[in-house]
Structures are given as structure tokens and as C-alpha cells.
Amino acid sequence: xxxxxxxxxxxxxxxxxxxxxxxxxxxxxxxxxxxxxxxxxxxxxxxxxxxxxxxxxxxxxxxxxxxxxxxxxxxxxxxxxxxxxxxxxxxxxxxxxxxxxxxxxxxxxxxxxxxxxxxxxxxxxxxxxxxxxxxxxxxxxxxxxxxxxxxxxxxxxxxxxxxxxxxxxxxxxxxxxxxxxxxxxxxxxxxxxxxxxxxxxxxxxxxxxxxxxxxxxxxxxxxxxxxxxxxxxxxxxxxxxxxxxxxxxxxxxxxxxxxxxxxxxxxxxxxxxxxxxxxxxxxxxxxxxxxxxxxxxxxxxxxxxxxxxxxxxxxxxxxxxxxxxxxxxxxxxxxxxxxxxxxxxxxxxxxxxxxxxxxxxxxxxxxxxxxxxxxxxxxxxxxxxxxxxxxxxxxxxxxxxxxxxxxxxxxxxxxxxxxxxxxxxxxxxxxxxxxxxxxxxxxxxxxxxxxxxxxxxxxxxxxxxxxxxxxxxxxxxxxxxxxxxxxxxxxxxxxxxxxxxxxxxxxxxxxxxxxxxxxx
Numbered sequence: 001x002x003x004x005x006x007x008x009x010x011x012x013x014x015x016x017x018x019x020x021x022x023x024x025x026x027x028x029x030x031x032x033x034x035x036x037x038x039x040x041x042x043x044x045x046x047x048x049x050x051x052x053x054x055x056x057x058x059x060x061x062x063x064x065x066x067x068x069x070x071x072x073x074x075x076x077x078x079x080x081x082x083x084x085x086x087x088x089x090x091x092x093x094x095x096x097x098x099x100x101x102x103x104x105x106x107x108x109x110x111x112x113x114x115x116x117x118x119x120x121x122x123x124x125x126x127x128x129x130x131x132x133x134x135x136x137x138x139x140x141x142x143x144x145x146x147x148x149x150x151x152x153x154x155x156x157x158x159x160x161x162x163x164x165x166x167x168x169x170x171x172x173x174x175x176x177x178x179x180x181x182x183x184x185x186x187x188x189x190x191x192x193x194x195x196x197x198x199x200x201x202x203x204x205x206x207x208x209x210x211x212x213x214x215x216x217x218x219x220x221x222x223x224x225x226x227x228x229x230x231x232x233x234x235x236x237x238x239x240x241x242x243x244x245x246x247x248x249x250x251x252x253x254x255x256x257x258x259x260x261x262x263x264x265x266x267x268x269x270x271x272x273x274x275x276x277x278x279x280x281x282x283x284x285x286x287x288x289x290x291x292x293x294x295x296x297x298x299x300x301x302x303x304x305x306x307x308x309x310x311x312x313x314x315x316x317x318x319x320x321x322x323x324x325x326x327x328x329x330x331x332x333x334x335x336x337x338x339x340x341x342x343x344x345x346x347x348x349x350x351x352x353x354x355x356x357x358x359x360x361x362x363x364x365x366x367x368x369x370x371x372x373x374x375x376x377x378x379x380x381x382x383x384x385x386x387x388x389x390x391x392x393x394x395x396x397x398x399x400x401x402x403x404x405x406x407x408x409x410x411x412x413x414x415x416x417x418x419x420x421x422x423x424x425x426x427x428x429x430x431x432x433x434x435x436x437x438x439x440x441x442x443x444x445x446x447x448x449x450x451x452x453x454x455x456x457x458x459x460x461x462x463x464x465x466x467x468x469x470x471x472x473x474x475x476x477x478x479x480x481x482x483x484x485x486x487x488x489x490x491x492x493x494x495x496x497x498x499x500x501x502x503x504x505x506x507x508x509x510x511x512x513x514x515x516x517x518x519x520x
Contacts, residue, residue: 022202023144027137029195030100032164033188034130037107039168040184041068042302043316046309047181050452052116059448060116062306062438063234066431069302070230070424071120075127077420078223081272081413083135085214092143093203096136097196102129104192110185135416140203166327169305173317218261218272225257226421230428237435273417274410277403283411285496286346286399290415291422292490293354293391297384299426300361300483301326303434304381307476310447311369311469325378329385337390338397346398347499349390354491356387361484365477369469398497426486434479443471 048065087095106126113119175183232251239246265271278284308319333353340349360383363376371377396415403411438444446468450457457465 020144023204024141026096026195026199026202027141029191029198030096030133030137033100033103033191033195034133035164036168036171037103037126037130037188038072039165040172041072043169043172043305043320044176044181044184045069045302046306047176047316048116048119049448051181052119053452058445059452061237061435063237063428063431063435064116066302066427067120067234068116068123069427070234071227072123072127072130073420073424073427074223074227074230075124076131077226077417077424078219079128079131080135080416080420082214082219083132084139084413086132087136087139088209091206091208092136092140093199093206095132096140096203097199099129099132099136100192100195100199102126103133104129104189104196106130107185107188107192111182131420143206144204163327163331165330166324169320169323170317173315173320176316213268213270215268215270215272218265218268221257221261221264222272225254225261226424227254229254229258230424234428234432236432237439240439273414274407277407277411277414280402282402282498283399283414285493286395287415287418289350289490289493289497290392290395290399291418292486292493293357293395294419294422295426295429296361296483296486296490297357297388297426298423299428299430299486300364300480301384302427303430303476303479303483304364307367307473310451311367311473311476322373322378323381325382326385326388329382329387330389331385333386333389334393338393341394341397345498345500346394347494347497349394350398350494350497351491353387353390353394354487354494356383357391358484358487358491360384360387361480361487364480365484367477367480368473369466395497430479430483433482434475437475437478438472441471441475443468444475445472447472 045062045065045068048068049059049062052065053059083095090098103126106122106124106129109122110119110126113122171187172184175181175187228250232247232249232254235244235246235250236242242248261272262275265273265275278287305316305319305323308314308322309316314322337349337353360380363380363383367377399415400408400411446456446460447465450460450465450468460468
């Protein structure tokens with residue numbers, strides 16, 4: 001009896017045809033929604049501090065409203081490893097449509113939130129949908145285009161990735177200034193409806209093919225454990241001490257759950273995070289570097305729009321325009337660094353980007369109430385954007401280059417989750433540092449209270465307000481210093497990245513043809 005014939009691989013045309021572009025349009029639409037939402041909320045945090053403050057009370061602490069960002073990124077980290085298993089089990093088309101529906105429903109619910117706690121809960125729902133959009137989009141495009149055309153389609157998908165950080169804050173600022181904060185979420189609803197209808201029409205049907213089992217135990221240990229730990233850390237400023245039960249109980253339970261997750265992860269055949277990959281020294285170095293970079297950069301950078309609004313008195317839209325140079329800087333260096341990473345060892349690329357970011361963060365420690373825009377702040381943000389574009393993709397390339405074909409999927413999942421966890425921890429830690437410094441400077445806190453209570457502003461008078469604004473600028477400078485020190489730690493780990501060709505080109509033939517991975 002003859003063996004069953006192995007199905008031939010699909011015959012892909014060489015040129016980008018209309019059928020592939022139709023499918024790429026679905027993916028780009030989903031990417032626009034996901035990436036815009038990550039950037040659009042950052043500009044609204046100052047608004048949330050006063051919008052959700054109790055009647056007659058003080059504005060909410062920054063460490064509290066920052067959970068609207070932390071909760072979203074934690075949800076992304078939860079759902080990313082679930083996506084590959086669910087796509088095999090339920091089919092990419094059905095799962096993609098479900099992800100868009102979840103994201104759109106979460107967006108609509110966010111606009112109805114009457115308290116910060118409810119908004120944070122709805123942001124989790126939004127993140128569960130948003131976290132699946134990019135990995136699923138990559139899978140759909142890879143199957144539709146084939147490996148030979150993937151590079152050209154990646155350039156198409158890269159457009160929203162590059163433009164999102166520029167236009168996301170501008171859109172958010174414009175909506176807040178001209179309408180209300182609700183519209184930064186409601187804007188997703190019509191886009192989501194169009195995306196669902198477009199996906200129903202454009203995406204080909206596929207048959208679910210259940211594969212490996214999913215590590216639900218690992219998921220239930222990692223994500224709630226990390227959330228509890230960060231909640232404990234975030235409670236420190238409000239309690240005034242680490243010894244408080246509100247800090248210690250969730251913090252210690254979270255640490256215990258994360259420790260149990262690490263021990264457990266070496267048991268299942270298909271763990272949530274394959275920690276065995278850390279036996280690869282180069283993957284370990286790249287992952288540590290990316291973790292430190294993500295925590296320091298994204299945590300520190302979230303403060304810039306708040307500084308512009310609270311210290312400099314800019315509107316959300318004006319603050320967004322002032323952030324544009326950073327996005328332009330990243331747009332210039334990201335494609336260049338990606339091309340160089342194929343020819344030059346990443347150990348000779350990444351340090352330059354990290355030095356630019358570290359220098360920029362140290363320069364931000366000098367911000368004051370009258371810091372020049374064109375003479376100081378805009379060039380600094382442009383410099384940091386150049387550094388960001390020259391850092392992120394080469395680090396990821398360094399990690400994936402040393403993996404064999406069967407390790408690439410698990411390695412890319414590990415990097416995806418590491419990036420989201422680093423962002424969550426960075427935002428939580430920097431917001432706690434900022435709130436702690438703010439609580440230690442009563443004059444600085446008066447600025448926020450005066451914006452919330454005009455009678456207090458009148459009582460302080462021009463000189464009193466001027467002193468309070470100067471004190472608040474000092475608080476921002478002190479917090480930027482903490483972020484800058486974290487950036488220095490990133491430089492230490494980056495020194496161990498491969499600096500010679502024989503170190504950075506350990507690919508076998510299968511790894512050389514592995515599907516490229518886009519992280520966000």
C-alpha cells in the first residue's frame with residue numbers, strides 16, 4: 001500500500017496581486033486600531049486624573065490612572081501566547097473577527113466608564129482583543145503571501161507601526177480638546193464595524209486543525225501573579241510605607257505565584273513561556289536588554305505628555321504636536337537599523353541607539369517651567385526617537401537569529417510577552433516613583449489641585465502658582481533621573497550582545513527561512 005501523497009505547497013505568484021492586497025487591507029485596518037489605541041490613551045492620563053476624581057476631592061494619583069495603560073499591556077501579555085493555539089483550534093478567520101469584536105466592544109464600554117476602576121476593567125477587555133490582532137494578522141498575511149513576498153507585505157504593515165506613534169497622540173489630543181475624552185475610545189467603534197464587515201468579505205475560510213495543548217495553568221499563574229505584584233507596588237505611594245497590608249499582601253502573593261510559574265514552566269511539554277530557551281546565551285542577553293530597555297524607555301516616556309500639560313500648560317493636542325519629533329526620529333532609523341541588522345552584528349548597532357536614549361533621558365532631568373521647546377525639548381525628543389528606532393528591531397533580530405526553526409515560534413512568543421511585561425512594569429514603577437516624589441513635595445501637588453479647584457489657584461496667587469509649577473517641574477526631573485539610571489543598566493546588558501559575525505550568524509537553513517515576527 002503506497003504512502004499518502006504529501007500535499008504540495010501553494011503556488012504563489014511573484015508579484016503582489018489584488019487578492020493579497022485585499023487580505024493585507026484587513027490586517028492593516030486591525031493594526032491601525034491596535035497601535036492607535038496604545039498611543040492615543042497616553043495623552044489622556046492628565047484628563048483622567050481630574051475627570052475621575054471624587055466630587056470635592058483631590059485629583060487621582062498618577063500611579064492610579066497609569067493603570068489604564070498597565071492593565072491594557074498586561075492583557076496583551078496574557079493573550080499573545082493563547083493566540084497561536086486558538087488560531088489552530090478555531091481557525092484564523094473566526095478568531096480574527098472575534099478579536100476585532102472584543103476590541104470594539106471594549107472600546108465602546110470604556111467610553112461609558114463612570115469611575116477609574118471601571119475604565120481599567122474595560123481596558124483589560126480591550127487588551128484581550130487588541131493583543132490577538134497583530135499575531136493573527138501576521139499569520140494571515142504569511143499564509144496569503146508566501147515567504148517570497150513577505151518582505152514587501154511587511155513594509156505595508158510597517159506603515160501603521162511607524163505612523164501610529166505620530167498620529168495617535170495628535171488624534172487623541174484633538175478629540176479631547178474639541179469633544180471629550182470619551183471619543184478617544186468611541187473612534188474605534190466605526191473602524192471596528194468596518195473591519196468586521198471587511199474581514200467577513202475578504203478573508204478566506206480555513207479549517208481548524210487542533211494541535212498542541214495549551215498551558216492554562218501557566219497562564220493562571222503568570223498574569224494574575226504579575227498583576228497582583230504590580231498592584232502592591234502601585235499602592236506604596238498611597239499607603240506611605242512598604243509595610244502596609246495593602247502593599248505586602250498582594251505583592252507577596254503575586255511574587256509567590258510568579259515563582260510558582262517559573263518552577264512549573266519546566267514541567268509541561270508545551271509551556272506558556274519556554275524558559276528552557278534561556279540556555280541560549282545570546283537569547284538571554286537580548287531578552288534582558290529588551291526588558292530593561294522597555295521598562296526604562298516606555299515608563300519614562302509616558303511622563304513627557306504629562307509634563308507638557310501640567311507644567312507647561314499645554315492642551316492635549318498641543319502636547320501631542322510637541323511629541324511628533326520623537327516619532328519622526330524613530331521613522332528615520334527603524335528601516336535603516338533593520339537593514340543593517342542583516343549585515344552588521346547587532347552588538348555594533350544597538351549600543352548607539354541606547355546611548356542616544358540614555359543621553360536624552362539624562363537631558364530630560366533638566367526640564368523646568370520655562371525649558372525652551374526648539375532650543376532643548378524638541379531636539380531631545382528627536383534624539384530619543386532616533387535611538388528607539390535603532391534599538392528595538394535589532395535586539396529582536398539578535399534573539400531570533402540564533403534559534404532553530406522549531407524554536408522560532410516559541411522564541412517570538414517569549415519576546416512578545418517580555419516586551420509587554422517590561423512595559424507594564426516600567427509604567428507601574430515610574431508612576432510610583434513620580435507619585436512618591438509628588439507626595440513629598442506639597443507645593444508640587446498644589447498645581448494639580450489648582451487645575452481642579454480654581455478657588456485654590458486664586459488663593460495661591462501668581463507667585464504661589466509660579467513656585468508650585470517650579471516644584472512640579474523638579475518632581476518630573478527627579479523621576480526622569482530614575483528612568484535614566486535604568487537606561488544605564490540597559491547599556492550594561494547590551495555590552496554582551498554579539499559583536500562579531502561568527503557570534504551573530506548561527507542560523508541553520510530552517511531558521512534562515514523562518515517567518516518574520518512583528519512585535520508591538
